[in-house]
Amino acid sequence: MPNNATRLPHDYLRHDKKFPHVWCPGCGNGIVLGSLIRAIDNIGLEKDEIVMASGIGCSGRLPVYVDFNTLHTTHGRALTFATGIKLAKPSLKVIAVMGDGDATAIGGNHFIHAARRNLDLTAIIINNQIFGMTGGQYSPTTPYGCKASTALYGNIEHAFSIAELAVTAGASYVARSSVFHAKLLDKIIAQGIQRRGFSVIVAMSNCHVQYGRRNQMGSPVIMMEWLRDHAVRIEKAGDLPAKDLQDKFTIGVLADVDKPDYIEEYQKIRERAKEG
């Protein structure tokens, strides 16, 4: 039996889609896609029951390569399409893949409301802290003081912490990992898909080309080391003094609340409507 490294690409990548893919060498997007495929394979989902939706940007190109029901939507709107699909056909497992600019700049409103609504969707946000495809403009997650093509004198805006935002907005499952911590990423993506309600997976990633080069991290290796050195297991974060957590990010599960999702609630509406 072939091992996973040869079986998974054969089973899940589209045979009729021409390669190479659009991403730069060393991009973290492929690692996230690998994690997603392993998660789906481990759960044992059928390809027909999976919908993968994306927005615009480098992350927007993930679905085209995989053999699911795939949808490449407009910038920031993946969750709105995902909402329509899930409500129309609740048996489908709907996964939305977005970038940080996609999900929290232009799509910020949809993101917080999807979390509040708690519809059973899985949102995977690849956070490379920059608008990569358009040439490295600063995004809502670009750290303060960092450089971008529209912030050559340094970014004066403060970054969103996407996972914490999702927790506050009401998402029932929120977890974060990075492309360096791929095993954890596999695990939290699988959990996110399996949990009912709105699940948010933040994958910290590298854009050494558009972000790294302007910020003294111009190679994927350096950026991987940065991810390794700046991640703190959430279980350990509580024991550390606040100053040690500055410019760090936690990895692990931030929220895991079992509560009825929107479709379960809507089923009650249907019953009430029929009685009335």
Next chain:
Amino acid sequence: MANNDPPKKLLLQGNEAIVEGALAAGCRFFAGYPITPASEISEMMSVRLPRQDGTFIQMEDEIASMGAVVGASLAGVKSMTATSGPGFSLMQENLGFACITETPCVIVNVMRGGPSTGLPTSPAQGDVMQARWGTHGDHPVIVLAVSSVGDCFDITIHAFNLSEKYRVPVIILSDEVVAHTREILALPAGDKIEVIDRIRPSTPPEWYIPYEENSRGVPPMAAMGEGYRHHVTGLIHDQRGFPTQKPKETEAFMKRLFRKITHGFYEIQMTKSIMMEDAEVAVIAYGSVARSAQRAVMQARQQNIKAGLLQLITMFPFPKNAVDTALRQCRSVLVPEMNIGQISREVKRANTSDCRVLKYNRIDGQIITPTEIFTELKDM
């Protein structure tokens, strides 16, 4: 089994009749955002859809509403949204997505005074050109106009049928007058209503080519989750749905989008002629203005003026042939509109005879009355 019950009679406003029409056409998903003067459509959908195992959702804005509507349709459920000018502006982005992905859906725009917040509770017809060209890029779209409560029911069913048949978003233009006027609607029995559903693929999944050329130019549409896994994108795509930048594939795709509508002109372009047989002067009108025009034409006939009305039900694709026939027959036509003359310009473009095309416009949030039109007709 034929149902011989007499039609049920209801006293409804235009917005409510649109809901009845949508449900009769098989709409089972509605996403919307509150806005005057369209909110009654959302409210009634929120009551009616759950009773029929359909789904209503109030989204965070109109951008999201339009996204959800397209998503639901891709999953195989007939879907609709309703809004007014400011919300219609926000929907343009994902309306374009529906155009390029050929996703059937219906968008109701109950027009109010504009631009911007404008006159939220006053009627207008200022969104005609936005309905045609509001989303960026060349694209085909079908735009229908309603003038009465009866229209709201019938035309909404037509809108769904055309949308399903041609895989194109259909926009219904209503206005504040039609939306809130109450009239008797005779609701026909369900089996008396023609309902068209999109053609689904009959080939096995491994042979399915989602955007394959065919004689109609309308490829069969598979719903998500039925084995026909394929890629749907807002990028220009090849026949298999994958993004392409090749000039030949791009042109073939764009041409097919337009060709499928052109082939359907005979049934898409709907107009209504009243007393046009021997008309020497005519009114070309749509929406609530067509009601005033009809009254004015009757008044004119009483004074032996040979007047007629050509009512446009389909605004776009512009019913050039019907308009051309009227122009050739009459010495002058009047185009009254509650805007600065958006359709009169189309009428002038279609004019190849020496017929005079006159405008009559109000942009003050007031309706155009029969008397105003009659006064104009007398001098034509």
